[in-house]
Amino acid sequence: MKNIIIASTSTLHGGDYLDYILPELQNHFKNCKTILFIPYARPSGISHEEYTAKVVLAFAKINIAVKGIHEFENPATAIQSAEGIFTGGGNTFLLVSQLYKNEIMDILANVVKNGTPYLGTSAGSNICGLTMQTTNDMPIIYPPSFKTLALIPFNINAHYLDPDSQSTHMGETRETRIKEFHVFNTIPVLGLREGSWLEVKGDKILLKGNLSARLFRQNQAPEEIESGTDISYLK
């Protein structure tokens, strides 16, 4: 049975890394002594080692050890033998490229579908959807495909940002970008604001956290989804 947390962000403004969601993670990973961390997205380009060190510190607060996937000879067996898995944020193009390069996209999808507890934040959440096509990241590397883990039957837009009515900047708003996506794609997109997450247990998908989320569907007006809503119907 799937057991997944898909979080918009790792960190809230003014808070420490993962702090806001640690109580949830304590329960989520309650049967894990050690979790496997996938640092491939390398936020700001930090190394796998630096990134993993940061995650080690956060999980130490709930007495869970962390090993980076780069510490293993074989990433596929690292995933297959993991008690729990966390994929951190950073650049989604890089993350997806690395998952394909190491031939673990399908393996990761399979173990999570079979019940290994999974946490994603930001880029690690984007890959839970059908494709990475609603990422906000820069295409710094050319991945062999935009297809991702398909753990949920829709796409995520992490760090969802409402249009700023005071802005004089003429770049596209997030809503405009998602509208452009829907000219060519039928996949629903859930804009997860920072502080929101999805809890997936088997086929049940619940929106959690204090905020509503914004749902975009092709040829429909965007819709606000309240926290606590069961969105298992969505596909």
Add this chain to the structure above:
Amino acid sequence: MKNIIIASTSTLHGGDYLDYILPELQNHFKNCKTILFIPYARPSGISHEEYTAKVVLAFAKINIAVKGIHEFENPATAIQSAEGIFTGGGNTFLLVSQLYKNEIMDILANVVKNGTPYLGTSAGSNICGLTMQTTNDMPIIYPPSFKTLALIPFNINAHYLDPDSQSTHMGETRETRIKEFHVFNTIPVLGLREGSWLEVKGDKILLKGNLSARLFRQNQAPEEIESGTDISYLK
């Protein structure tokens, strides 16, 4: 001899489409009765026809006629016979996909290198660089390559946006995204703020408009380039 304007944006806040740069365009396209418009980037998903109609209105103010490339049977010959060419903004992934699909990426590069006056705004400017890898757009469609026209020996970040010190949003700043690009790529990136443009005449590249631009190079601190600076040295 190359004769190119590479503009950050088509429109300034509170202004009409292309208005701020029309005096410049009047001179740039002074030998053109009609220019060819490439509407492939489809901002907000508007159709080629709608987008071209908007451009027709703007260029009517300087007595230049506009034909959309979609009105021609053969896009390659449309480009080869054009007196001047304008590629508008929208989604860079879509624009690049369409240029490859219609097999005109190289043809467009060649005519512009041989002197056909060219204007790019936003996505139409991003493609003037070596690759589209410093676009801000969403990957709504999978292009066969990220390589672009290479009319200049570096990359553009259009609609460059300074970090907002008041923001509580935890998504990456533009500067962080470009830093991530430079972990894997040596290509310099010029962040063009809205209202700035590059004027390319042969091998000479001048920064124009009222604002400075921000230059990012691998392993170097970002640098402000003043308007009027000759940046032909950059590669």
